[in-house]
Amino acid sequence: MLLEDPNFAVRPDFTLPEHEAARQQLIDDGLTNEQAARSLAALWTLANNADIERWNLRQQHLRETRLREEEEEEERQQRRKEEEEAARLEERKKNKNKYVPVVRGKVPSDPTILPSQYAIRKLKAGDYCELHYFTNRGLEDAKVSNLVAEPDAMVMLPSSDGLHSWVPAAAVKDPKAAPVVKDEHLTWEEFNEAAPRMITMMRTYDWPDDRRIAGAMPQTNSNSALCCYTSLNNVDAGTRP
Numbered sequence: 001m002l003l004e005d006p007n008f009a010v011r012p013d014f015t016l017p018e019h020e021a022a023r024q025q026l027i028d029d030g031l032t033n034e035q036a037a038r039s040l041a042a043l044w045t046l047a048n049n050a051d052i053e054r055w056n057l058r059q060q061h062l063r064e065t066r067l068r069e070e071e072e073e074e075e076r077q078q079r080r081k082e083e084e085e086a087a088r089l090e091e092r093k094k095n096k097n098k099y100v101p102v103v104r105g106k107v108p109s110d111p112t113i114l115p116s117q118y119a120i121r122k123l124k125a126g127d128y129c130e131l132h133y134f135t136n137r138g139l140e141d142a143k144v145s146n147l148v149a150e151p152d153a154m155v156m157l158p159s160s161d162g163l164h165s166w167v168p169a170a171a172v173k174d175p176k177a178a179p180v181v182k183d184e185h186l187t188w189e190e191f192n193e194a195a196p197r198m199i200t201m202m203r204t205y206d207w208p209d210d211r212r213i214a215g216a217m218p219q220t221n222s223n224s225a226l227c228c229y230t231s232l233n234n235v236d237a238g239t240r241p
Contacts, residue, residue: 002058006051014040113197116142123205132181134194134201
């Protein structure tokens with residue numbers, strides 16, 4: 001097997017003394033020294049041309065083999081991609097909930113207000129509701145009540161149209177709950193806690209702008225008493241002095 005490319009082989013100079021033994025064999029057969037040197041050169045050329053042909057055929061075979069292997073590898077890679085894609089689609093089909101796109105919205109900057117179910121029912125109906133339920137103390141009482149309340153308990157109450165309907169027990173004022181502080185007995189701090197929260201909840205339940213809490217003013221004879229009026233359907237629905 002040829003290890004070097006014969007295309008770059010250099011023909012020896014057969015007239016040199018180092019080739020005298022080879023020339024002598026031809027001279028013994030009747031050739032002159034010059035004829036013997038030319039004959040040796042011609043024989044080398046024929047042998048080198050044969051080596052070149054074998055070399056080129058071998059290199060072509062190697063290129064074809066390499067190209068075939070590359071194509072086969074490319075086909076294997078393509079089949080693997082197709083199999084992985086088919087497996088991925090099957091996985092998405094079996095576990096649709098896992099791949100439901102997440103709607104990315106803005107993180108709310110306002111703190112979450114979770115008053116008692118009783119206060120929420122009042123605001124939904126447009127009824128008067130004490131500010132106490134929106135103070136820090138009222139919200140804390142609501143949280144404790146929600147933790148201990150029976151989630152499935154229901155009670156029947158009359159609605160505004162005279163009919164009775166079932167409502168969650170948590171939406172009914174509990175007579176055993178902590179006492180509610182009347183609006184006029186709230187401190188300034190409690191009023192400042194409750195008023196913005198109540199207005200926010202009114203917006204949540206679509207109270208008209210002109211019927212939300214319209215103003216708040218302290219009574220002249222007490223620094224802790226408040227007067228806050230809210231009007232809904234010409235009925236005083238806010239805190240009353």
